[in-house]
Amino acid sequence: MGIHMNDIDKTKEQLINELSELRKQYVELKKASAALERARLIQSQTMSSLGVLSAGVAHEIKNPLSIILQGIELMEVSSSKEGVVDILAMMKDAVFRASRITKDLLTFSRENTPTLKETDLAQVINESLSLVDHIFSLKQINIVGKLSDDLPRVRADSNQMKQVFINLFTNAAEAMREGGTVTVTADISENFNKEKIVRIAVADSGCGISEEDKQRVFDPFYTTKRKSGGTGLGLSVVKGIIEKHRGSIRIESEPGKGTNVIIELPYS
């Protein structure tokens, strides 16, 4: 017999050691998994309380804002003095900005579980475009649509997806102060896991994003548009929605060379 007892013992000992190591790893993994679950639960409870609180706060803030707005509009029809008109316009902008902040905060803090249904993404994209059409016309922005004819229906929440696209289109418009082109592409592909995906890209010819900003654009409250009313919640809300659809989002951009936002959504 070619195998010595010594060898068998050694192998046995080795297996016992490995098994013991595996047991340790399993226990550690279980602990980590339980900790993660606890953290998720805490986050979910925090977000849920924050959502309830935000909804109340949003309404309580919007009511006085509506009174201020009515006051401003009454002064507008009562005064035609040039300086006063300008001041009232600025005040009105500030009211709309405050209203937008409460709305974004509310959206961000809500744990919105998507209602998934078979969805025609091309239709959602076109409907979203029609809602921002007036902004594009005003800023002389051309829209180029390259939506593949054979896009499959994707299980998605059409309202949430509309919110995603409106956000991306509005961001693109804000990046192109001198006008430009927004190209929306949608086609089918595979991701690195060989999963079938629909890839949607929203590319603009605007000012682009620096490397530093690119690292942080999805962080809540991070904004490069604070002066013009940005709340820094738009893209974090977008990312949250895409991730709840088991998708991914990334940004390719260079200053002066425009921005391309790429969304990948699985389908089967």
Next chain:
Amino acid sequence: MDSSELKKKILVVDDENSFCVLLKANLEKRGPFEVLTTSNPHDVVRLAKEFQPDLILLDILMPGMDGMTVAAELKGNNYTEDIPIAFLTALADEEDVREFRSRTGDKYILSKLGTNKELMVSITEIITAKSRGE
């Protein structure tokens, strides 16, 4: 013909008295409207019976009685059941309302955070639809 006969009558119901006062002033200054306001939701049916408005603008969240309950009371009364009601709310902003409208075609939800210009367009639209029997 008395000019007041051409004016459309609006009853505004909102628990924020300042909002009522300012909205009344704005609407009466900007368009052919006669506006009556109340901050007490319990008074709405009585006022609607007496004033017979062309439209009631009703807040949704009010202490004491919410807008939905007030609307149900109005619809359950022979003297007020045919008066159109639009909900004027701070819960939705103008963008939400536009999107809701484009999706559902419903013109009876209006935002308190829209401009009076937009509000008057919606009011006229609702009153016109009512006069056409829609």
